[in-house]
Amino acid sequence: MKFSVIAIGDELLIGQVTDTNTGEIARRFGEIGWEVADALVIADDAEAITAAIDRAFRATDVVLMTGGLGPTKDDITKQTLLRYFGGEMVFDESVLANIENVFERRGLTLNELTRRQAEVPSSCKVIQNEVGTAPIMWFEKDGKVLVSMPGVPFEMRAALEKVVPQLEARFPNDLIIIRRTLLVTDITESALAQRLEEWEASLPTFAHLAYLPQPGLIRLRLDCHICENEANEANRLFDEMKALVGENMLFDDDKPLEAILLAELKRRGLTVATAESCTGGNIAHRITTIAGSSEAFVGGIVAYSNKVKISQLGVNTDTLNEYGAVSIAVVEEMASGACRHLGADCAMATSGIAGPGGGTDEKPVGTVCMTVAVNGHVESATYRFPGNRERVIDRATSTAIISLIKELRKQ
Amino acid sequence: MKFSVIAIGDELLIGQVTDTNTGEIARRFGEIGWEVADALVIADDAEAITAAIDRAFRATDVVLMTGGLGPTKDDITKQTLLRYFGGEMVFDESVLANIENVFERRGLTLNELTRRQAEVPSSCKVIQNEVGTAPIMWFEKDGKVLVSMPGVPFEMRAALEKVVPQLEARFPNDLIIIRRTLLVTDITESALAQRLEEWEASLPTFAHLAYLPQPGLIRLRLDCHICENEANEANRLFDEMKALVGENMLFDDDKPLEAILLAELKRRGLTVATAESCTGGNIAHRITTIAGSSEAFVGGIVAYSNKVKISQLGVNTDTLNEYGAVSIAVVEEMASGACRHLGADCAMATSGIAGPGGGTDEKPVGTVCMTVAVNGHVESATYRFPGNRERVIDRATSTAIISLIKELRKQ
Numbered sequence: 001m002k003f004s005v006i007a008i009g010d011e012l013l014i015g016q017v018t019d020t021n022t023g024e025i026a027r028r029f030g031e032i033g034w035e036v037a038d039a040l041v042i043a044d045d046a047e048a049i050t051a052a053i054d055r056a057f058r059a060t061d062v063v064l065m066t067g068g069l070g071p072t073k074d075d076i077t078k079q080t081l082l083r084y085f086g087g088e089m090v091f092d093e094s095v096l097a098n099i100e101n102v103f104e105r106r107g108l109t110l111n112e113l114t115r116r117q118a119e120v121p122s123s124c125k126v127i128q129n130e131v132g133t134a135p136i137m138w139f140e141k142d143g144k145v146l147v148s149m150p151g152v153p154f155e156m157r158a159a160l161e162k163v164v165p166q167l168e169a170r171f172p173n174d175l176i177i178i179r180r181t182l183l184v185t186d187i188t189e190s191a192l193a194q195r196l197e198e199w200e201a202s203l204p205t206f207a208h209l210a211y212l213p214q215p216g217l218i219r220l221r222l223d224c225h226i227c228e229n230e231a232n233e234a235n236r237l238f239d240e241m242k243a244l245v246g247e248n249m250l251f252d253d254d255k256p257l258e259a260i261l262l263a264e265l266k267r268r269g270l271t272v273a274t275a276e277s278c279t280g281g282n283i284a285h286r287i288t289t290i291a292g293s294s295e296a297f298v299g300g301i302v303a304y305s306n307k308v309k310i311s312q313l314g315v316n317t318d319t320l321n322e323y324g325a326v327s328i329a330v331v332e333e334m335a336s337g338a339c340r341h342l343g344a345d346c347a348m349a350t351s352g353i354a355g356p357g358g359g360t361d362e363k364p365v366g367t368v369c370m371t372v373a374v375n376g377h378v379e380s381a382t383y384r385f386p387g388n389r390e391r392v393i394d395r396a397t398s399t400a401i402i403s404l405i406k407e408l409r410k411q
Numbered sequence: 412m413k414f415s416v417i418a419i420g421d422e423l424l425i426g427q428v429t430d431t432n433t434g435e436i437a438r439r440f441g442e443i444g445w446e447v448a449d450a451l452v453i454a455d456d457a458e459a460i461t462a463a464i465d466r467a468f469r470a471t472d473v474v475l476m477t478g479g480l481g482p483t484k485d486d487i488t489k490q491t492l493l494r495y496f497g498g499e500m501v502f503d504e505s506v507l508a509n510i511e512n513v514f515e516r517r518g519l520t521l522n523e524l525t526r527r528q529a530e531v532p533s534s535c536k537v538i539q540n541e542v543g544t545a546p547i548m549w550f551e552k553d554g555k556v557l558v559s560m561p562g563v564p565f566e567m568r569a570a571l572e573k574v575v576p577q578l579e580a581r582f583p584n585d586l587i588i589i590r591r592t593l594l595v596t597d598i599t600e601s602a603l604a605q606r607l608e609e610w611e612a613s614l615p616t617f618a619h620l621a622y623l624p625q626p627g628l629i630r631l632r633l634d635c636h637i638c639e640n641e642a643n644e645a646n647r648l649f650d651e652m653k654a655l656v657g658e659n660m661l662f663d664d665d666k667p668l669e670a671i672l673l674a675e676l677k678r679r680g681l682t683v684a685t686a687e688s689c690t691g692g693n694i695a696h697r698i699t700t701i702a703g704s705s706e707a708f709v710g711g712i713v714a715y716s717n718k719v720k721i722s723q724l725g726v727n728t729d730t731l732n733e734y735g736a737v738s739i740a741v742v743e744e745m746a747s748g749a750c751r752h753l754g755a756d757c758a759m760a761t762s763g764i765a766g767p768g769g770g771t772d773e774k775p776v777g778t779v780c781m782t783v784a785v786n787g788h789v790e791s792a793t794y795r796f797p798g799n800r801e802r803v804i805d806r807a808t809s810t811a812i813i814s815l816i817k818e819l820r821k822q
Contacts, residue, residue, distance in 0.1 A: 011623045013447040014590070015437030016632065016665070018429065022452065026426030036424040038459065039452040041433065044621075048449065055466075072604040072622045073611055106797070113601040113608075131797070152624070154798045179425070190524040193483040197524075200484055210455075211483045212422045213563070221427065254427070274692075274713070280699025281685075281692035284713040288691025291767055291800055299719035301712060302685070302695040308710035308753050312723065342719050356702055386517070386542065387565040389702055 001173045003029070004056035005039040008049060008068035008077055009151055012041045021066045021149075021156045028160045032168050033176040044068050046080045053084060053146065061144045062167060067151025069134035071113040078121070078137070081148060085139045087123030092135070095126060099133045124148075127166070131158045138166070145170060177225055178234040181254035184218040184245055185402060192218060196244055207237055215395040216402055219254060220245065250402065257401045258286045258293075264408045265296040265346065270374070272404070273344035274300030275313050275334035277325065278352035278368055282397045298344050303334065313337030326351050328369050328380045335371040335378055346408070347373045348400040352383075354392045368396045372404040379407055412584045414440070415467035416450040419460060419479035419488055420562055423452045432477045432560075432567045439571045443579050444587040455479050457491045464495060464557065472555045473578060478562025480545035482524040489532070489548075492559060496550045498534030503546070506537060510544045535559075538577070542569045549577070556581060588636055589645040592665035595629040595656055596813060603629060607655055618648055626806040627813055630665060631656065661813065668812045669697045669704075675819045676707040676757065681785070683815070684755035685711030686724050686745035688736065689763035689779055693808045709755050714745065724748030737762050739780050739791045746782040746789055757819070758784045759811040763794075765803045779807045783815040790818055 005025055011017040022039045029036070037060050042048040049068075056063040068077030082089055096118035103110050117133045120126055127136035127147075132155035137148040145167065149159040184192060189211050193200075200209050206226050212219040222241055224234035242252060251260050265272055274283045284300040287293050301312045306325055309315040314337040315330055323329040334349035352368030359365035364384065371380040381403075385395040416436055422428040433450045440447070448471050453459040460479075467474040479488030493500055507529035514521050528544045531537055538547035538558075543566035548559040556578065560570040595603060600622050604611075611620050617637050623630040633652055635645035653663060662671050676683055685694045695711040698704050712723045717736055720726040725748040726741055734740040745760035763779030770776035775795070782791040792814070796806040 010619075010621050010634075011632070012434070013437055013450065014441055014634075015434035015447075016592075016623060016630065017625075018431055018434050020429055023423075023426030023429050026424055030425055036426075036452075038454070038463075039424065041447075041450040041452075043449070052449075070622060070624075071601045073608075074619070074621045108599055111601055111605055113604050154802050157799075181427075188519055188525075190482045190522050193524050194522055197484075208421075208485070210421050210485045211481060212427060213481075214428075219427065221422070223421075276692075279696075280704075281687075281695030281711060281713065282699075284692030284715075285690075285696045288693075288713075288715065288765075289801060289804065291765075293691075294715055297715055299713045299715040299723070300692060301723070302692065302699075302710045304695075304699065304705055304708050304710040311752065311754070312710070312712070341722065343722070354699075354702075388568070390700060391565050393700065 001034045001062070001171055002037040002060050003034060003062035003064060004037050004060045006052045006056060006063060006065045007039065007041045007151070008044060008065065010044050010074070012067075013043055020153055021151065024153070024157055025064050025160065028164055030177065030179065032164060033173060035177065044074050044076055046076055046083070049077060049080045050084060057144050062171065063144070063146040065146060065148045066156055069148065069150050071117055071133070077148060081124070081137065081139060082121040085121060085123040085141060087121045089119045090122045092118050092120050092126055094128065095120060095135045098128050098130060102131070102133055127159070127162050129155055129159055131155050136163065174227060175225055176228050177223055178231060179221065179223050180234070180238045182220045182242060182245055182249055183251040183254070184220050184248050185216065185250045187218070187248045189213050189218055192220070192248070196241070199240065199244055203237065207234070215391070216398040217250070217257070221254070250405065256290070257398055257405070259290050261401050261405050262287065262290055262293055262296050264405055268408065268411070270345040270408070271296055271298050272346040272348070273298050273338040273342035275338035275347060275349040276300060276302050277304060277309070277334070277350055278354045279350045279393055279397050279400070280304065282393055283348055283350070283400055286397055286401070298342050300342070301338060309334060313341060326353060326363050326367060326369055328371070328382060331369045331371040332378055332380055335373040339373055345375055346404060348404050350396055350400055352392070352396060354389045356389060366392050368392065370396065370400055370403065372400065372407050374404070374407050374411055379403065412445045412473070412582055413448040413471050414445060414473035414475060415448050415471045417463045417467060417474060417476045418450065418452045418562070419455060419476065421455050421485065423478075424454055431564055432562065435564070435568055436475055436477075436571065439575055441588065441590065443575060444584060446588065455485050455487055457487055457494070460488060460491045461495060468555050473582065474555070474557040476557060476559045477567055480559065480561050482528055482544070488559060492535070492548065492550060493532040496532060496534040496552060498532045500530045501533045503529050503531050503537055505539065506531065506546045509539050509541060513542070513544055538570070538573050540566055540570055542566050547574065585638060586636055587639050588634055589642060590632065590634050591645070591649045593631045593653060593656055593660055594662040594665070595631050595659045596627065596661045598629070598659045600624050600629055603631070603659070607652070610651060610655055614648065618645070626802070627809040628661070628668070632665070661816065667701065668809055668816070670701050672812050672816050673698065673701055673704055673707050675816055679819065679822070681756040681819070682707055682709050683757040683759070684709050684749040684753035686749035686758060686760040687711060687713050688715060688720070688745070688761055689765045690761045690804055690808050690811070691715065693804055694759055694761070694811055697808055697812070709753050711753070712749060720745060724752060737764060737774050737778060737780055739782070739793060742780045742782040743789055743791055746784040750784055756786055757815060759815050761807055761811055763803070763807060765800045767800060777803050779803065781807065781811055781814065783811065783818050785815070785818050785822060790814065
């Protein structure tokens with residue numbers, strides 16, 4: 001089953017806000033085997049909204065729409081849907097009661113503008129948005145369905161949990177998608193493609209292979225569009241792919257690197273600490289986005305200044321003077337200092353030049369020294385990462401996590 | 412001048428990768444007053460690509476396209492553009508030389524698949540992609556222009572720096588957009604809208620107001636589409652808006668919170684450190700994404716375990732036992748410990764329950780205790796943030812930064 005997505009908001013088109021809702025919708029519907037045909041971002045503009053719905057209904061039977069439902073003047077989606085689907089604007093008591101609840105929970109008082117959010121077109125079925133004030137609206141026309149959801153990401157996510165089962169019941173479906181991903185390291189995209197070329201050419205038409213490079217990693221994804229009882233066939237192809245990727249496989253599922261690391265640590269009953277200079281806390285941040293990370297992650301030191309490297313990690317002043325802050329000698333002392341001072345079995349340490357300033361001929365922007373330590377054994381390397389500050393930080397973070405995963409597996 | 416954006420990639424439609432290129436394009440072109448009419452995300456599918464170009468050329472004279480240019484089989488954009496614009500596939504020596512350069516810099520060896528990236532349709536003008544292997548391609552047809560750029564974000568960003576000036580020269584333009592943003596705090600979106608209602612209704616037609624709520628903050632944006640010599644009129648409206656927002660204004664430009672904080676610190680010659688429990692390094696990470704942050708940021712402690720709170724921040728065991736880790740007493744000791752141990756004038760400290768587990772009746776998920784310290788003076792508060800783990804971390808991070816900005820301004 002294919003469907004269309006329309007995201008509404010001037011802020012998305014001028015790049016002030018990044019649309020993460022479309023991806024969220026795609027992932028959630030992917031779980032029931034539904035696919036996004038295409039996704040359109042348009043302005044808060046009645047004509048654009050009307051044209052977008054016309055276009056989407058020509059292509060698919062279901063349209064998921066996000067945004068443009070706020071109480072302020074710039075949000076005109078509800079008025080436009082009223083004109084498109086007909087009926088009149090009516091006051092919905094159940095929506096008002098919900099808005100009052102939301103406001104009470106937030107300790108706020110209701111004003112006239114917010115009360116108006118309880119007005120909905122009589123042509124829609126209301127689905128209550130329990131975490132926000134803009135109601136979810138379900139419209140039908142000539143057997144086609146449009147669902148309008150709020151654009152605030154956490155409200156949209158909550159809305160999906162109600163909308164997906166209702167759409168699934170409305171459009172029962174036979175074909176499913178089995179989607180499996182391998183995380184692949186230490187090989188370029190083109191070298192990997194060459195290795196898989198012959199196998200890829202022999203794939204049945206229901207199977208499709210995609211290469212998704214990201215910093216330090218390629219995600220290799222196999223999609224099979226099949227009936228539920230043919231799942232074995234998909235698994236067989238996936239096993240073949242795994243065998244071909246061989247030693248370059250880091251993990252056989254699409255999981256965040258930090259979740260893989262935490263699982264490896266927990267399996268071994270080990271704890272970890274971080275000692276970060278150029279990554280500035282991003283390694284610790286990425287690890288702690290995972291629920292339950294506190295079981296293995298004890299804490300970290302963001303040692304941005306040399307003074308902090310010395311006082312908090314016990315880095316030797318002589319080492320700093322002799323080799324400079326961006327050196328293998330310093331990151332090794334940072335890593336062992338992190339284990340010792342924070343009482344952890346393992347550590348990751350980084351020091352580098354994220355840019356744009358600070359580069360030299362010998363150590364240009366992008367140079368990052370890195371150590372991973374496991375039970376006193378250290379492994380270090382110097383990298384030269386391409387790209388801007390953000391990219392260097394991101395790449396160094398991923399590389400540190402990948403390195404520690406590999407080191408743990410060697411033990 | 413309006414233009415269309417088309418992003419190509421199955422990975423975008425299944426939500427495996429979030430499209431950040433469209434926002435990047437919008438922001439860069441916004442600087443020269445160009446606007447995105449709409450943005451479409453489509454699959455790696457020849458028919459979808461062809462239909463999308465047809466549609467975009469009906470609406471606008473310029474189409475910016477990203478993605479689908481990799482060396483692997485799933486990337487079919489180049490072949491599709493060849494069929495659309497005509498000509499034949501030719502081998503371009505300048506592109507090969509560039510690819511060889513890129514591979515040499517990365518210490519990799521070229522293979523046949525990568526060599527094929529030097530093939531381009533004879534109907535396009537090549538713009539060299541100096542940071543990657545997929546060339547930028549400029550096509551023209553009936554006075555309309557399509558530019559195909561690589562989808563890898565840092566390559567796309569580099570491509571833009573070449574493409575924007577060339578498009579600006581090709582389509583000279585009179586009208587400009589003056590876009591000004593206020594950062595507004597401590598008021599709900601609807602209360603702010605009520606305050607501005609009358610003024611907003613009186614705005615001239617060339618001016619448009621937008622409300623962009625984000626965690627702990629509303630970005631209030633005024634867009635004026637005017638001639639260059641009418642800039643004064645836009646400035647006058649902006650000043651009126653500022654006066655109406657009054658004390659709720661945090662900043663009069665669309666700048667990241669962490670950049671505003673760093674500027675306030677540098678102006679006062681103060682340094683800052685972080686002591687993070689529930690935010691897990693995210694405050695330090697956000698600060699260090701800003702180039703030059705090392706001038707004010709000395710470092711931080713991610714004190715995830717109580718042991719680290721005690722050993723690295725000098726938190727008293729009795730305080731932990733008596734009040735619990737999530738308490739004002741503990742975050743105040745964390746903040747003063749961070750100043751003392753890391754040698755900083757200011758600090759931000761957080762401790763809370765990000766969830767999904769760990770909540771109690773008294774301290775439910777979302778409870779965050781926070782202290783900001785400036786030269787020994789501390790301000791503390793307990794918050795209850797809504798939403799999931801990611802949102803609680805994000806909201807607590809922004810609130811800590813906003814609180815310190817406000818505290819600095821009081822001094």
